[in-house]
Amino acid sequence: MALLEIRNVVKQFDDFTAVNDVSLSVEAGEFFTLLGPSGCGKTTLLRMLAGFEQPDAGQILLDGQDMSRVPPEKRPVHTVFQNYALFPHMTVRENIAFPLKMAGWAKDKMDAQVDELLEDVRLTEFGKRYPHEMSGGQRQRVAIARALVDRPRLLLLDEPLSALDAKLREEMQLELIKLQKEVGITFVYVTHDQGEALALSHRIAVMSRGQVEQLDIPENIYGNPKNRFVADFIGQCNVLEGTVRAVDGGTMTVDIKGCGEVRTLAVPGVTVGQQGWLALRPEKIKLDKELSDLPDEAYFRGRIHDCLYLGDVTIYIVEVADGVLIEAMLPNNIPGVAKFFDDGDIVEIAWRFDAGSFLTE
Amino acid sequence: MAKAKQSAWLKVSAWVTYLFLYLPLVIVVVFSFNDSKLNAEWVGFTTRWYSQLFANEKMLTAAGNSLLIALAASFLSTVLGTLAGMALHKYKVPFLSFLVLTPIAIPELLTGVSLVIFFVLVNQILGILELGLFTILLSHVAFCIGFVAIVVKARMQGMDESLVEAARDLGATPFQAFRLVTLPVIRPGIIAGALMAFTLSIDDFVITFFTAGAGASTLPLEIYSMIKIAVTPEVNAVSSLLMLLTLVLIVIASRVSPGALRAND
Amino acid sequence: MKNRLGKWLLSWPPLLYLVLFFLIPTAIMFVAAFRFPGDYGGLAPMYYYEEGKLIWDLTLENFTRLVEEPIYFELFAKSAWYAALTTLICLVMAYPLSWLIARSAKKYRDLLLLLVILPFWSNFLIRIYAWMIILGPQSAFTRAVNWVWTGMGGEPVQLLFTPFAVIVGMVYVHLPFMVLPLYANLEKHDLSLLSAAQDLGANAWQRFWRITWPLSLPGVFAGSALVFIPALGMFAIPDILGGTDSIMIGNLIKQQILDTRDWPFGAVLSIMLTAGVLAIAMLGALIARKGVKRG
Ligand SMILES: Nc1ncnc2c1ncn2[C@@H]1O[C@H](COP(=O)(O)OP(=O)(O)OP(=O)(O)O)[C@@H](O)[C@H]1O
Ligand SMILES: [Mg+2]
Numbered sequence: 001m002a003l004l005e006i007r008n009v010v011k012q013f014d015d016f017t018a019v020n021d022v023s024l025s026v027e028a029g030e031f032f033t034l035l036g037p038s039g040c041g042k043t044t045l046l047r048m049l050a051g052f053e054q055p056d057a058g059q060i061l062l063d064g065q066d067m068s069r070v071p072p073e074k075r076p077v078h079t080v081f082q083n084y085a086l087f088p089h090m091t092v093r094e095n096i097a098f099p100l101k102m103a104g105w106a107k108d109k110m111d112a113q114v115d116e117l118l119e120d121v122r123l124t125e126f127g128k129r130y131p132h133e134m135s136g137g138q139r140q141r142v143a144i145a146r147a148l149v150d151r152p153r154l155l156l157l158d159e160p161l162s163a164l165d166a167k168l169r170e171e172m173q174l175e176l177i178k179l180q181k182e183v184g185i186t187f188v189y190v191t192h193d194q195g196e197a198l199a200l201s202h203r204i205a206v207m208s209r210g211q212v213e214q215l216d217i218p219e220n221i222y223g224n225p226k227n228r229f230v231a232d233f234i235g236q237c238n239v240l241e242g243t244v245r246a247v248d249g250g251t252m253t254v255d256i257k258g259c260g261e262v263r264t265l266a267v268p269g270v271t272v273g274q275q276g277w278l279a280l281r282p283e284k285i286k287l288d289k290e291l292s293d294l295p296d297e298a299y300f301r302g303r304i305h306d307c308l309y310l311g312d313v314t315i316y317i318v319e320v321a322d323g324v325l326i327e328a329m330l331p332n333n334i335p336g337v338a339k340f341f342d343d344g345d346i347v348e349i350a351w352r353f354d355a356g357s358f359l360t361e
Numbered sequence: 362m363a364k365a366k367q368s369a370w371l372k373v374s375a376w377v378t379y380l381f382l383y384l385p386l387v388i389v390v391v392f393s394f395n396d397s398k399l400n401a402e403w404v405g406f407t408t409r410w411y412s413q414l415f416a417n418e419k420m421l422t423a424a425g426n427s428l429l430i431a432l433a434a435s436f437l438s439t440v441l442g443t444l445a446g447m448a449l450h451k452y453k454v455p456f457l458s459f460l461v462l463t464p465i466a467i468p469e470l471l472t473g474v475s476l477v478i479f480f481v482l483v484n485q486i487l488g489i490l491e492l493g494l495f496t497i498l499l500s501h502v503a504f505c506i507g508f509v510a511i512v513v514k515a516r517m518q519g520m521d522e523s524l525v526e527a528a529r530d531l532g533a534t535p536f537q538a539f540r541l542v543t544l545p546v547i548r549p550g551i552i553a554g555a556l557m558a559f560t561l562s563i564d565d566f567v568i569t570f571f572t573a574g575a576g577a578s579t580l581p582l583e584i585y586s587m588i589k590i591a592v593t594p595e596v597n598a599v600s601s602l603l604m605l606l607t608l609v610l611i612v613i614a615s616r617v618s619p620g621a622l623r624a625n626d
Numbered sequence: 627m628k629n630r631l632g633k634w635l636l637s638w639p640p641l642l643y644l645v646l647f648f649l650i651p652t653a654i655m656f657v658a659a660f661r662f663p664g665d666y667g668g669l670a671p672m673y674y675y676e677e678g679k680l681i682w683d684l685t686l687e688n689f690t691r692l693v694e695e696p697i698y699f700e701l702f703a704k705s706a707w708y709a710a711l712t713t714l715i716c717l718v719m720a721y722p723l724s725w726l727i728a729r730s731a732k733k734y735r736d737l738l739l740l741l742v743i744l745p746f747w748s749n750f751l752i753r754i755y756a757w758m759i760i761l762g763p764q765s766a767f768t769r770a771v772n773w774v775w776t777g778m779g780g781e782p783v784q785l786l787f788t789p790f791a792v793i794v795g796m797v798y799v800h801l802p803f804m805v806l807p808l809y810a811n812l813e814k815h816d817l818s819l820l821s822a823a824q825d826l827g828a829n830a831w832q833r834f835w836r837i838t839w840p841l842s843l844p845g846v847f848a849g850s851a852l853v854f855i856p857a858l859g860m861f862a863i864p865d866i867l868g869g870t871d872s873i874m875i876g877n878l879i880k881q882q883i884l885d886t887r888d889w890p891f892g893a894v895l896s897i898m899l900t901a902g903v904l905a906i907a908m909l910g911a912l913i914a915r916k917g918v919k920r921g
Contacts, residue, residue: 460645
């Protein structure tokens with residue numbers, strides 16, 4: 001049985017539906033991420049898990065138990081708030097001890113447990129400080145320690161790293177992964193940063209407008225987006241409109257609008273004549289002045305329309321037909337060379353038949 | 362060059378304004394030590410106005426009354442005002458907000474007039490609430506509630522909403538969350554409100570003047586009759602002492618507020 | 627459900643208190659304006675029974691009296707004039723001070739502001755009384771004024787118990803109410819606007835008149851309302867510092883309620899004062915809203 005099960009949950013604010021019929025389950029020990037653009041309902045869903053909001057329809061089960069009548073303080077669920085919500089009038093120790101005090105722990109046991117947590121988050125010397133005497137990253141760690149101290153079944157984290165600068169964020173990501181492994185507590189993590197989601201999670205639910213668009217492991221979310229929204233939202237992606245011309249066992253032929261026919265992996269249930277989109281990651285596209293003949297691949301000739309130098313890679317926008325632009329990405333792996341082609345250069349591009357995925361929605 | 366001249370002019374006008382604000386008070390204090398019955402010229406140093414003051418039974422009774430009323434009024438209005446401030450912050454209660462703010466906004470005179478009519482009528486009909494110390498207390502609470510409510514509400518607004526949710530999330534019942542988180546965080550506001558109510562009550566003249574009736578007297582009423590009938594330097598002495606009391610209260614308030622500053626960030 | 631309970635628990639104690647000791651008294655005052663004065667002051671019964679029938683004994687006489695005698699209108703006008711003058715002087719005095727505080731180094735601002743508020747916390751009567759000393763006939767200030775004045779060929783003048791003394795007292799007591807909102811507004815001004823204006827060729831006066839002043843209008847209106855409203859209903863200052871020629875509407879109300887004990891007429895005057903205050907408050911709110919729209 002899954003640790004957490006969300007069944008057809010709906011939440012409305014007046015006549016605006018913030019969460020629309022969401023169903024998913026989270027296994028014990030999992031690092032599960034809710035990923036989506038701002039306003040898609042991530043926080044609302046999380047607040048329902050914590051007990052601050054009641055679903056208008058549907059059920060939330062924790063260990064098989066319906067949580068709808070359980071107030072926040074009775075749920076074995078803790079939240080790490082985006083702004084940390086550390087109690088300003090309590091020291092770090094007192095903050096971390098708070099849940100234990102609420103649960104009525106004995107003093108010596110409580111002290112030992114708090115010490116352990118302080119050690120876990122490497123803040124042993126900081127116990128006597130007040131939150132306002134700590135840096136952002138340290139406050140963050142206090143908030144996490146406080147939420148983990150009484151070993152909840154489930155830890156909810158609402159964009160916990162968004163207030164930190166890029167460098168610190170990366171450090172904290174690694175620390176979070178390590179911590180989660182150590183304590184073995186299930187994390188439900190909310191973010192709108194796709195990189196963070198891909199790096200941290202065991203599984204990701206991509207949300208949009210109150211609904212789950214795709215729920216899968218990071219590799220599949222990135223490699224096999226289910227629809228145009230996911231393809232577009234996660235990383236860079238070429239989305240080329242096309243029509244299915246022929247289906248032939250494991251592969252099919254798609255006529256890309258304005259370009260011509262290419263072979264691609266067949267999608268179950270697709271019929272000849274169906275409209276759709278071919279999603280193609282820029283780094284899966286080969287690009288050169290002249291490519292040696294590759295019978296198994298889609299192949300086009302085009303003109304460099306624009307170049308975007310990003311440091312580690314450069315993105316080349318190739319015009320293959322009138323108005324059809326395809327982005328290709330090449331690593332800048334030759335010292336001193338920032339760009340292999342100039343605007344206006346005639347180039348050839350190609351990709352393997354299994355490089356892209358055909359989307360019907 | 363022009364800029365310097367301009368700011369010099371500004372500075373002078375500011376100093377003149379500060380002088381305007383403080384000179385009168387300084388004069389009162391200085392004359393309280395002046396060995397002359399007239400508030401005209403410096404004659405010599407004396408403390409006899411203070412000793413006279415402390416021998417003045419009427420004045421001492423009035424001061425005692427004022428203190429008593431101020432303590433009771435600040436206690437009651439702090440309780441009621443804190444409730445009101447929290448209600449105004451948390452919920453939409455337009456009627457309460459109207460009732461809390463109007464007594465502050467209108468001239469005190471109007472409150473005094475309506476209250477004296479009310480108390481006298483109630484006394485005629487029900488035989489309770491005869492004009493006196495108790496009616497003064499009731500009136501003071503009525504206008505102090507608003508000041509406390511405003512301060513507490515401001516403090517609540519400065520408080521991070523998610524703190525209460527965090528407490529609940531970590532196992533606190535609503536009541537525990539209030540006692541362990543909300544109350545300590547807004548405490549500087551409550552204390553500031555209480556001190557404010559105390560000073561407002563102990564200083565109030567207008568409303569007290571209307572609701573006191575014939576028998577009861579407070580310090581401001583006593584000062585008023587001294588000013589009206591015969592100005593003696595005793596008034597200077599009592600004024601200086603009252604200023605000292607206010608100053609002490611303000612120092613206490615500022616001692617409380619470092620905590621307020623800390624809880625802010 | 628729970629929400630309702632919390633709202634109710636928090637609200638009802640202050641609500642009950644204020645209904646009892648503010649709303650009901652105010653309502654009674656309004657009704658009193660339509661009643662006859664009692665034989666020994668106070669109020670006559672509101673109704674009586676005649677042959678078993680209930681007869682209401684109410685009147686509009688108190689209002690007609692107000693309208694028929696021009697002295698009451700004149701007194702209102704004079705009070706409004708005193709209040710307006712007080713407001714204007716407060717504004718002129720408070721503006722440079724507020725600007726200076728708002729532009730001074732951050733660490734001094736609180737102190738400078740505290741120095742403005744501090745006198746406000748000392749007893750109201752004491753602050754008025756201080757001016758009795760300063761403006762008294764024997765005081766150094768009065769003698770200095772008269773020395774200059776007679777030197778210029780004038781007759782010696784009295785300062786205390788004159789409209790002048792009343793205005794001085796009112797300005798003194800209300801000045802902090804003007805400084806606080808003005809400061810709060812001026813403190814938020816974006817100084818780069820002034821640099822930009824200077825860059826575009828505006829001189830000091832133009833910069834003030836075209837930029838600072840219009841942006842500070844919300845503070846000006848807030849401060850003006852905070853000064854004008856209590857000044858309009860003032861009775862203690864004219865009572866102590868003023869003479870017979872400088873009484874205000876508040877003194878008349880006090881006299882009707884406490885001395886002559888003609889409560890119905892006192893109530894009518896109070897209602898008129900309330901109406902005046904409401905009109906000013908509404909005007910202020912209207913202007914403020916316009917200002918918000920434009921800003
Ligand atoms: N209490 C509320 N009342 C009304 N509308 C609300 C309330 N809370 C959230 N919403 C609306 O519900 C939608 C989803 O909000 P939510 O906070 O869950 O988004 P989110 O995915 O967390 O976004 P972000 O990444 O910006 O935090 C938003 O459009 C928001 O305006
Ligand atoms: Mg959110």
